[in-house]
Amino acid sequence: MGDHSLEAHTSLLDWVARHGGHIDNSVRVAQDASRGVHLQVKADWPQPISKETRVINTPLAVTMSYFNAIEYTCARGSFSSHDVVFPRAFIDAVGPEETTAFFLMGQYLRGAEGFWYRYLRTLPQPGQLTTPLFFGEEDVDWIQGTGIPDASVQRYELWDKKYEESISALEELGFENTEEYTWDLYLWASTIITSRAFSAKVLSEAVEPSDFPEDGVSVLLPLIDLPNHRPLAKVEWRAGNNDVGLLVLEDISPGEEISNNYGPRNNEQLLMNYGFCLANNPCDYRIVKLGVKPDSPLSQAKARQVQMFPELAKNTDNHYYIFNVFYPLLAPNTAMEHSIFSPALFNALGIMQANERERNMLEITEAGTRIPAVYGNGHSTLAALAQISFELIAHIEILRASAEGLSQPANLNQTHTQIYRNSQITLDETALIIATWTITRARTHDRDESWGDIKTLLNEHMARVPAGLLSEEILSRTQVRILERQSLLPKNGELFRLGELFALLPSEMQGPTQSCFSHIIEQAGQAIPTLPSDPQALFAIVICLLVATHRSPEARPQLSSRLTRWVEFLFEQYPSPGNDSGFSEADGRHTRRQLGEFVRTQQSSTWPPKTGVTWLTETSGWLDPNWLQWAWTVADAEMVLIPLEPLAILAAEGPVAIPKQACLYVPQE
Numbered sequence: 001m002g003d004h005s006l007e008a009h010t011s012l013l014d015w016v017a018r019h020g021g022h023i024d025n026s027v028r029v030a031q032d033a034s035r036g037v038h039l040q041v042k043a044d045w046p047q048p049i050s051k052e053t054r055v056i057n058t059p060l061a062v063t064m065s066y067f068n069a070i071e072y073t074c075a076r077g078s079f080s081s082h083d084v085v086f087p088r089a090f091i092d093a094v095g096p097e098e099t100t101a102f103f104l105m106g107q108y109l110r111g112a113e114g115f116w117y118r119y120l121r122t123l124p125q126p127g128q129l130t131t132p133l134f135f136g137e138e139d140v141d142w143i144q145g146t147g148i149p150d151a152s153v154q155r156y157e158l159w160d161k162k163y164e165e166s167i168s169a170l171e172e173l174g175f176e177n178t179e180e181y182t183w184d185l186y187l188w189a190s191t192i193i194t195s196r197a198f199s200a201k202v203l204s205e206a207v208e209p210s211d212f213p214e215d216g217v218s219v220l221l222p223l224i225d226l227p228n229h230r231p232l233a234k235v236e237w238r239a240g241n242n243d244v245g246l247l248v249l250e251d252i253s254p255g256e257e258i259s260n261n262y263g264p265r266n267n268e269q270l271l272m273n274y275g276f277c278l279a280n281n282p283c284d285y286r287i288v289k290l291g292v293k294p295d296s297p298l299s300q301a302k303a304r305q306v307q308m309f310p311e312l313a314k315n316t317d318n319h320y321y322i323f324n325v326f327y328p329l330l331a332p333n334t335a336m337e338h339s340i341f342s343p344a345l346f347n348a349l350g351i352m353q354a355n356e357r358e359r360n361m362l363e364i365t366e367a368g369t370r371i372p373a374v375y376g377n378g379h380s381t382l383a384a385l386a387q388i389s390f391e392l393i394a395h396i397e398i399l400r401a402s403a404e405g406l407s408q409p410a411n412l413n414q415t416h417t418q419i420y421r422n423s424q425i426t427l428d429e430t431a432l433i434i435a436t437w438t439i440t441r442a443r444t445h446d447r448d449e450s451w452g453d454i455k456t457l458l459n460e461h462m463a464r465v466p467a468g469l470l471s472e473e474i475l476s477r478t479q480v481r482i483l484e485r486q487s488l489l490p491k492n493g494e495l496f497r498l499g500e501l502f503a504l505l506p507s508e509m510q511g512p513t514q515s516c517f518s519h520i521i522e523q524a525g526q527a528i529p530t531l532p533s534d535p536q537a538l539f540a541i542v543i544c545l546l547v548a549t550h551r552s553p554e555a556r557p558q559l560s561s562r563l564t565r566w567v568e569f570l571f572e573q574y575p576s577p578g579n580d581s582g583f584s585e586a587d588g589r590h591t592r593r594q595l596g597e598f599v600r601t602q603q604s605s606t607w608p609p610k611t612g613v614t615w616l617t618e619t620s621g622w623l624d625p626n627w628l629q630w631a632w633t634v635a636d637a638e639m640v641l642i643p644l645e646p647l648a649i650l651a652a653e654g655p656v657a658i659p660k661q662a663c664l665y666v667p668q669e
């Protein structure tokens with residue numbers, strides 16, 4: 001076997017025709033270096049072929065599946081084993097999938113004697129396969145840093161286990177010639193099935209519905225497996241009593257390729273299952289693995305969900321995906337962030353990043369677990385976006401670094417892996433633009449959500465993307481994604497750097513409060529050198545100032561409804577400080593312990609300094625150890641660490657450290 005000239009395909013067409021199949025007169029089999037064998041409308045065909053043309057008809061008699069191995073017969077149809085017969089006990093022990101692989105091996109071993117010989121000789125032969133499991137040493141460098149090595153090891157281990165089980169079963173049953181069913185041949189058969197087989201639906205008219213095995217079966221369809229893949233190509237496989245047809249559902253011009261649609265596969269699946277990749281695959285997405293500890297809040301939430309809905313235990317797929325900006329298969333009302341970060345991924349990160357008050361509101365349904373989107377919970381949304389941004393930055397760096405030293409691809413395997421790596425980098429880069437857009441909006445306090453303001457802000461955001469990095473098409477699609485869908489956070493301005501928090505006060509109070517704050521830092525900073533650089537301590541002091549202002553009967557009526565609502569929300573959510581909830585001696589955090597000691601030892605005549613803050617009275621108790629401790633807890637829970645200038649990574653040549661910036665989350669009303 002192993003004849004790859006089109007002569008072999010001509011002979012295949014004759015063989016299929018003898019069994020009642022054909023390809024349409026308008027169609028020819030073509031071949032080239034990058035696409036292998038494929039189908040085209042003949043270049044000299046007088047007009048485009050119209051939709052509904054049945055371009056290929058494959059008789060059921062030439063299909064190969066589990067039903068041949070079991071010599072299936074019913075009133076609707078029957079399938080012959082064509083002289084490769086395995087013991088029934090073997091078939092029952094290994095199941096339909098392995099039976100099909102061993103049946104294909106058995107037919108291959110029959111060589112020119114076999115019924116399917118004319119078909120099998122047109123397929124890539126053992127030694128000619130191009131999925132990563134068959135990569136040579138010269139290709140290995142090209143997959144480092146990507147998800148392919150892990151995926152390959154996983155697949156190898158799974159197939160190895162299945163092969164060993166199947167071979168042992170055959171040996172135990174004393175099957176003849178077991179030694180011919182080698183591991184290499186098994187790898188070939190399994191790869192042929194993953195790269196060419198169709199789902200059981202194509203046999204739906206010839207098999208009783210109740211006879212389909214639960215896990216489905218793979219069906220090899222000579223001729224129909226010739227067209228290559230084009231994402232979203234409009235085609236239909238039509239199952240009949242005696243045949244399966246491939247119909248095109250769009251007009252195709254003379255000379256153009258006739259493509260099949262293998263489903264919305266991402267580049268990793270295309271590379272792993274079929275051995276090729278597409279540079280502009282609209283269906284591309286990245287599967288994210290979250291390192292989740294068994295006792296983490298996310299694991300606990302999932303465990304509770306399974307307790308409530310035990311049938312969910314069967315679903316092992318987490319659906320943690322990052323989609324590219326062209327991904328077409330989104331529900332109409334999908335939020336902007338969820339159009340890139342799958343709801344399951346986003347909700348999982350939200351739970352991981354949520355503070356305790358948010359986690360107390362955890363919503364568990366059969367569809368998922370999430371922090372509900374109510375007042376105050378934008379904190380977990382922003383923290384999730386920040387976490388995603390750091391993950392994206394790290395992933396971009398790994399992919400870029402592992403590509404260093406690679407020159408021009410020397411073969412098709414390397415070309416496809418290069419496409420894969422570059423598409424992953426582009427996907428990460430666009431996802432970073434999207435994640436940081438929502439963070440940028442949260443950091444914007446001087447522009448609102450009007451169309452004009454959003455456009456200006458978006459232009460500024462996009463201007464941070466280095467020129468020439470991404471194509472115009474990708475950049476404009478990214479902007480469309482941002483503008484066409486509602487964000488999870490409809491309002492801007494929820495993240496504050498320290499100095500910005502004073503703007504929450506009425507303008508006449510801002511100056512005095514700020515100067516009071518400076519005095520405090522100056523006074524306490526002399527005793528505690530780490531204070532000025534400890535964001536949590538600084539936020540805690542400002543929170544104390546804001547809360548004491550709210551507690552002042554004189555000042556409260558002047559405060560904005562946003563500040564009032566927030567402070568009252570904090571009182572509800574965090575138990576008010578008692579008289580003995582001050583800093584504990586055992587407190588290991590340096591600044592915190594020192595600050596506690598400092599405030600405890602101050603004279604009431606000089607502490608707290610009240611320069612200009614006339615509305616704060618001696619008795620308001622502000623900045624006493626108990627309030628400070630309370631504010632410290634609030635600051636800890638309500639802070640979000642965001643990446644500072646995250647898009648700088650896009651311009652960087654080598655690795656860059658992206659500093660983190662501490663912000664305090666203050667919800668909009």
Ligand SMILES: C[S@@+](CC[C@H](N)C(=O)[O-])C[C@H]1O[C@@H](n2cnc3c(N)ncnc32)[C@H](O)[C@@H]1O
Pocket residue numbers: 034035036037038122123124195196225226227228229230273274275276
């Ligand atoms: C079902 S077969 C299609 C026929 C195949 N081209 C052949 O030569 O027999 C699937 C294989 O075709 C190739 N293929 C399919 N779509 C492709 C595409 N868009 N670009 C490059 N190769 C493709 C891959 O090698 C894949 O494993």
